[in-house]
Amino acid sequence: MALQTLDIQRRSATTTPSPGVRQTTEVAKLIDISKCIGCKACQTACMEWNDIRDEVGSNAGTYDNPRDLTENSWTVMRYSEVEVEQGKLEWLIRKDGCMHCADPGCLKACPSPGAIIQHGNGIVDFQQANCIGCGYCIAGCPFNVPRISRKDNKAYKCTLCSDRVGVGMEPACVKTCPTGAIVFGSKTDMIQHAEARIVDLKERGYAKAGLYDPQGVGGTHVMYVLQHADQPELYHGLPRDPAISPMVSLWKGVTKPLMSLGLGLVALAGFFHYVTVGPNEVGDEEEEV
Amino acid sequence: MTNHWVDIKNANVIVIMGGNAAEAHPCGFKWVTEAKAHNKARLIVVDPRFTRSAAVSDYYAPIRPGSDIAFLGGMINYLLTHDKIQHEYVRKYSDATFLVHGDYDFGDGLFSGYDEEKRSYDKTSWSYQKGADGFVLTDETLQNPRCVFNLMKQHYSRYTPEMVSRITGTPKEQFLKVCEMIAETAAPNKTTTFLYALGWTQHSVGSQNIRTMAMIQILLGNMGMAGGGINALRGHSNIQGLTDLGLLSNMLPGYLTLAGEKEQDFAAFLDKRALKPLRPGQMSYWQNYPKFHVSLMKSWYGDAATRENNWCYDWLPKLDKVYDVLQVFELMHQGKMNGYFAQGFNPLASFPDKAKIGAALARLKYLVVIDPLATETSEFWKNFGEFNDVDPSGIQTEVFRLPSTCFAEEEGSLVSSSRVLQWHYKGADAPGEARNDAEIMAGLFLRLREMYRQEGGAFPDAILGTTWPYRIPESPSPEELARELNGKALTDLVDPKDPAKVLAKAGEQLGSFALLRDDGSTASGCWIFSGSWTQAGNLMARRDNADPSGLGNTPDWAYAWPANRRIIYNRASCDPSGKPWDPKRKVIAWNAKEGKWLGMDVPDMRPDAAPEENVGPFIMNPEGVARLFAVDKMAEGPFPEHYEPFETPIDTNPLHPRVVSNPAARVFKGDMDAFGKAAEFPYVGTTYRLTEHFHYWTKHAKLNAILQPEQFVEIGEDLARAKGISAGDRIKVSSNRGHIVAVAVVTKRIRMLDVDGRKVHTVGIPIHWGFKGVARNGYLANTLTPFVGDANTQTPEFKSFLVNIEKA
């Protein structure tokens, strides 16, 4: 049961069942915010490993840069200056990015076969070759993570370095993290590690320290240790109870099979247009909107 | 560092003050997080800003830039008045018991011997009382009012918590809380470690900032202990190495020093440096100075260096004063320099008062820039609009720009802050025609030598006489140079105790500096590196990361100077009887059965010096013990005293209004007038580095430019409100020397402080932008900084000066 097993467990928009006999270990990345110094080494290692470079932007009066996730920034630091206790300043810095939900809203929402897959170890990966750029994954994501590229009109996000994990290594951000705020291993081990960290934090006066592994999305394969687990919103609006949008659930659960029938004939023409001409081009004039 | 990066994990309390380890040294800082995780350590951060180090601290206290001695002096007072010191350590391992010269005195901000005209001291009275036997007089009972301990107590009695708070702006309770936390480590089995960097050095009292902390470490008994020590977190990958190699105006390799011009007599030159013990039975290791010096001369001059010609003593240049960079740029500005080389160095951005630096460079005849990157210095003559508004046609300097290789394209060793020499290998060729620094230096030297050989010229002796034993003279290899640094036997070295035994045969690499001799039979380019490339090969390339003691010592990883010792002064980790103060962190211990010091580290002591011999643990000091009283070593006094920055926001010194700033600091004419006053420039400016960037290099690297693309300054919410500034606005920051324009980051992390009855705001100025690079162009931050330095090292006062701000 190696961590690196990349058996595919689920594919978007595919009814053919995935092979399910082999039992693989679930992996997880644990981000301990109490140890994070917000150095952005993870952002750098992510861009470097994945051969992506965001734009050289500008400073908007904060340390956050790039300012948001993009197709070239699959992870960014979110800085929040808060005073939970009067007079005691805290600088909470959260590494934002894909949470690799056990029940991924993006995958559920994705209409393109095999564009989003979930590996047996829990990694949720986008397969750009199959992506049609519809953006449903964005609507389906309770954490607002995927981004569509203006260059190729395909969706991108953190892959949890499935290429590295696939050969038995840890993700690039995990390896580089100078303070060990990001650790990686089996989900069981990560939960255990988090428990020890929480004991330490409580001893240091953070009575509400806890683990963020939200059950609304079936738990996640990227988890946080929070000093104030009772107030996840403090961490740049980390959702308290994330869940897949009811619209996505509805679409997948009931509407889609019915609609599919109705749409079938109408769509054939569109399909052949798509496979011969390719996805709709995005006009420059629209990007200005 | 006296200790090393991994050793930080052994500390109980970690104080980051005068530095920002999490941002400047993130991978070293991991050992702070390890200490917290596995040693239940507490992290304290004292800084004008709530930094990213503070973000993960257990306790943060704000402080006004430039008031650290007041804070630390107050801490000394706290430790003494609350009796929180390691008594036996202080009595046995420091000069607390030493009696001080009868004329030594301090009053109204000045020590005895001040000459106002010269802005310097006659230090005669800054000395110990000596007996008829030539040794220092002591009082083991600490009753004598003239003993160091009592003078120290008296000196710091003025630093009450109220006074500390009045000077530093640190609320009194916060100051006391920090004192309490640190005081707990006066227990023999507890340690504090202080991590500092430029936040302490870049002041007109920089050296004394560090000394004050060193005194605290002695009082707490933390020197030599695992998890203790004095840990300067050095800035560049080989800044430690270049310091070790003596690439400073007044130095030679291995902390040997150049002679002053008055030192015409070679024997007297050596005698002054071969320090005799001040107490009976002490090692005073510098007694070996002649061995190190002669071996260096043999390395440089080979057979030309003989006893008869004093090993070519005359060939070495003699100093009339120290030519530190401020002095050099002052001379350049006066038109007294003709040529200048910047090898991997960007002085236009790195030295204070950019306008003065640029004007000075413009007066040179020739400037040579050797660098892998296109630096601002190399284009100081070019117009970059508001960022560098000059007229090239008016600048007559001929500028040469030579491309050099970078780390990935070369082989060799670097010394980390832990004093570890680590070997690295080449991965690819450099772009275009770039050449390695050694090759460039060889190219210049061989051409010059040929010219002198053919044409003659001023004093060609040293140029013609320098050894150049390299297989390919135009390209000396790293291996050859590393072997030369280590040194070799020139003749068979016979054991002085046993003439039948040959310790090293002629031509063999030496195993350690203990083999060096002053009779010309050994050569070594840098004695402290001796042992790094022995007959066994290149020890700097060793890669065994085993940690047998569990204390993180990894003795077979690369090579640490001196003698592969990982914690220096480690004899002080044991009590006088040779037992570790804390058995849980045993570094070494006296083994009576074997009659030696044994342990996880190389003992910093004669290996067979039994405890009964009372050889003190500080073998590099002639006292054999640590100095709480600095005698004549410092320019401004034997005890650190709080002096205000040259640009002070409070116009006075609450301790002694008549002596405001460092009375012994050198200030050039003209620069005094360029100091601003608080009435016009009411805010404290302080420059610093961000974790996303490295000085002025990473703005050339796209990944880093993406992380922090644009120049900004940080101000507190109170100041922003008062000035009507919102986050993201562009603001103009001015000092008496110029201005910059940058984006405002408005933050809770910089607090307004109450200092001596005034409200003091700090303006934080990160330094990383300029007019070359792939990040957005910006102003060089040193446009603002004052041209004054520490009285001992001349390190510029970048950390505290006066500015004003307005919306741009």
Place this chain on the structure above:
Amino acid sequence: MQVSRRQFFKICAAGVSSSSLAVMGFSPGTALAQAREYKLSRATETRNTCPYCSVGCGILMYSLGDRSKNAKSEIIHIEGDPDHPVNRGTLCPKGAGLLDFVHSPNRLQYPEVREAGASEWKRISWDDALARIARHMKADRDKNFVARTDDGLTVNRWLTTGFLAASAASNESGYLTHKVVRNLGMLAVDNQARV
């Protein structure tokens, strides 16, 4: 968000149809997913030390080619050395970005000179550059070298040319630099330790 609202709905159309087609068994063969490939399998690994701060982190540099005669090495990736006792594989944002320092567009490629009063660089050969610089040095040194002071002290110093040494250069380069400049008689020598 990168997709405008209008755009979102527009591109949805294709998505809906293909999705639905898949459900009906039109799923194209290419829709099958596969694991990403690891890019370093046979790249050459070289050990080095980070050139930035003095933590002295061990790094692994990966280059294209296996060092065979016809392959020109090119660094393609740098990450931390897990065996290094201090960094244990980690790298800070500076170290993690080293690849872009190595390949910075601002790396200097060849020697250049900016003549007095000129407003541009001019490319020159190494030979010309070194010869011209050496000539400047000799002229200045011969003119301004002080062998003895007026009061007869032997000082053998050259004060009118100075040198700043690189604190990212190796010990070996630094040592050779010291050997050269000191034996020319220079005293105006410093390195970054001064600031």
